[in-house]
Amino acid sequence: MTTAFHEELQLELTLTIGGKSFSIPGGQVKHVSARLANHGFAASVSFWTALEKKDAPLFTAFQKPDLVQVRLAVTAVDPELDSPPAPLVLQGIARSRRLVADTHGSTKGTERVFRNYTLEFADPAQVLWRQHRPVELHTDISMAEIIDAHKASLQINQDWAVLRQKMPMLCLALGADAPGVSFYDFVLWYVDANNGVWSYDNQKNEYLLADSKPSGKVAPLDRLRVADVRVQLPPTIRHGTRVLNALANGPTTTPIEQNQAVAGVSHDVMLRTPITAQAEQRQKLEKTRLQVRQRQLQVSFNRFPSVDVFPGAMLRLEGPHWPSAFTGRDEDQRVLELSLEAHAERDSQHDEQQNTVAGYQVLLSARLESASEALVSLPPYRTPRYPIHVEGLVHSPGGEAPDRRYLIVDDEKTSLSYFRMTVPLWNQTVSVPAEPIHFPGHFFFPPYKNTRVLVELHFDRADLIRFLDWKEGVRTPQDGQGDQILLGWNKTSQTAFTHDFQDEKPVWRMHRTSGGDTQIIRMGEGHLFIQVKESPAGGPPTPTYDVSPQVQAAKTDLSASVGGAIGETSAAYQGAMTAVRAKMKSAQAEAKAALGGARAEVGAKVAEAKSGMQGAMSKLSEGVGKLSGTAESAKAALLKLK
Incomplete structure (x- = not known):
């Protein structure tokens, strides 16, 4: 249980409103409340001003709807410490504000009042991103680029390889169709889904996206400044996991065990992917989720600590005043949360008006986790709701705009096939699986270019849902109650199969057209008509060979987007x-x-030259040997003469 204690505090409060800065003397601050966590903070501050006129600058600015930036630094004035810790700093944006005035007479006919200002503020991401709800489609982009585009004034350090991976598409679905889901929820959901870390450094006012928790220098925590320590045992998970891949021609069920799991209790994850690497990646991710959270320590203070204590700071319970068998002694601990409540002991509007230091009744506590704890604590969030539905046009380069051509792109890395769909709202082209869609597998009717379709957008993939219109010339007149299949490129190169009613009698026709060359087979009541005709006026079509679809297919890859149409090549x-x-x-x-x-x-000449040089060297060595022998003989003859 946290107990209040007396502390002399130096508070530095600065408000920035509409570009103007206002400094509030610390003695005027009468109440501070702050809840700091590894992901951010929420705080409130209340202060009295000295006697103000009706048009006081702070009062005038406070009434405007301008953005209010708050900076509060809290320092304990402790003469016992030769090297005091750094001030606890909170830098955020106001979420709400209140104002109460106390009239105190007038001077020279001008009314003067004491005013009590109260601000509730939080870290910038919570305030700004919780109101940010974009609906966007991007292709060939990374999450790092998405976050950079939406970070506003936030300082974010992205030290996570996952964020830098280029994705074929990413969709943000955070608009009115997903009530209450903000960009803040989206980031937390992404971090949680990919087993990452989202942390906030309140001292630097900086966020971190990473694959592991940050570390720092460990400081000893003085036992004499601690009133109480309680051990908290988080609940233990009792389930394992099974990753199910629901493929018809190769289904798999991969169990992932967890030592504390009860037999038969499982959290199942369902996939449908033919790509083995994707299934294996999901299995690794689910395995990391099955870690059991370690015990935590709840620390209550009786004085301000003599070392830095804020979320992310590293502490160690060491020293002669900690019992030898104390839980957590001599172990590195990370500050997970910090709670601060400070009430001025003299809280009248008349007290401490110009002082920078004042006495407060303080409640201070912290929650610690082991430095080796890998599990991340995230605040509650709403899961983004996918998919969203948009209209698209079938993308197939080559030919003229009204031509009925199709393109199937084969991905060499995965051996999967895709259609391409352009979404005009964002002018982006995405890939959808090349599947029969609503037809049985023995029908092959790929979607033609520029056909209007309904596309389903998930976070990182898209699907073709249905077709929204008929191609030109396919629809038959209402009075004939006909049905028609139109195959081919365009009006001058196609085959039509038509069945309708004429004089309430069924008639079936097949009409093939290739430039001026036409063939007709017509079956009606009591007759069969076959015609082959070549019109000289029309002439045979000029053969063209458009390689644009092949070029497009070769350039398309699953991990990248293809640009617009390449055009026709003669x-x-x-x-x-x-x-x-x-x-x-x-x-x-x-x-x-x-x-x-x-x-x-x-090479041959060099070898020949080397051989010659070796021969010459051999002869030279032989000559040197003979010369040496002759010299020795001469020396011997000279010695005899002596």
Whole structure:
């Protein structure tokens, strides 16, 4: 249980409103309440001002709807400490404000009043991001880029490899269709889903996105400044996990055990992916979630600590005043939460008006976790609601705008096939699985270009839901009650299968068109009509060879987005390019062959030269040997003469 204690505090309060800064003397602050956690803080501060006029600058600015930035620094004045800890700093944005006035007579006809100002404020992310609810679609982008685009004035350090991975698409679905879900919820959901860390350094007013908790220098916690320590045992999870991959042609169930789990109790995770790497990645993620949280310490203080104590600070319970068998003694601890309540002992509007230091009744406590604790504590959040539905147009480059062409992109990395859909609202093109959609597997009717479709957007993937209109020329007149299948590129190159009613009698037709060449088969009541006709006026169609779809398919990858249409390429240009490439390859081959021959020839000559040099060196050595022998003989002859 936390007990209040007396402390002399120096409070530095600064308000910035509409670009103007106001400093409040510490003695005017009568109440401070703050709840700090590893992810942020929420606080309130109340202060009296000296006698003010009706048009006092702070009073005038306070009434405006301008953004109010609050900076509060709390320092304990302790003459016993040669090296006092750094001030506890809170820098945030006001969420609400209140004002009470106490009239105190007038001077020269002008009314003067004491005013009591109260501000509730929190760290910037909570205030700004909880009101931020974007609906956006991005392609070929990373989460780091998403966060940078939406961070406003926040300082965020992104030290997490997952954030830098390029994704084919990312969708933010935080608008009115998802009540109460904000960008703040979205970030917390993403961190939780990917087993990351979201932390806030109140001293620096900086956030951290990382894959592990930050560490720092460990400071000893003085037992004499601690009133009470209680051990808290978090509840133990009693379940394991099973990762289920619901593929029809290769289903898998992978159990992930947890030592404290009760047999038969499981949290199941359902997937449907043919990509083995994705399933394995999810299994690793679920395994990290099964860690059991370690015990925590709830510390109540009887004085302000002599070392830095704020969320993220590292402490150690060491020293002669801690019992030898005390739980947590000589172990590194991380501050998880900090609670501060300070009430001025002289709280009248007349007291301590110009003083910077005043006496307060203080309640101070902290919650500590082991420095080795890997599990992250996050505040409650709402899960974003996916999917959202938007209209799109089937993307298939090449040909003319009304042509009925299709494109299927094969991903070499995954061996999966995709259609491409352009979402005009954001002018982005996404991939959807190339599947039969609403048809049985023995029908092959891929979606044609520029067909209007309904697309389902999830966080990092998209699906084709249904078609929204008919292509031009497919719909038959109402009075004929007909049905029609139209196959082919356009009006001049197609085959139509039509069944309708004429004079209330069923009629079936097949009409093939290829430029001026047409064939018709018509079956009606009591007759069969077959016609083959070639119109000289129409003439045969000019053959063209559009390679744009193939180029587009080759350039498309699952992890990247493809740009807009490449355009039509003529057969002559393609032939020329093919010839140029062939000549370049031939020239390269000839150059390589010539270079190889030259290298061989040079190598032979070098070998020959080395051989000659070795022979010359051998002869030279032989000559030197003979010379040495002759010299020795001459020396011997000279010695005999002596």
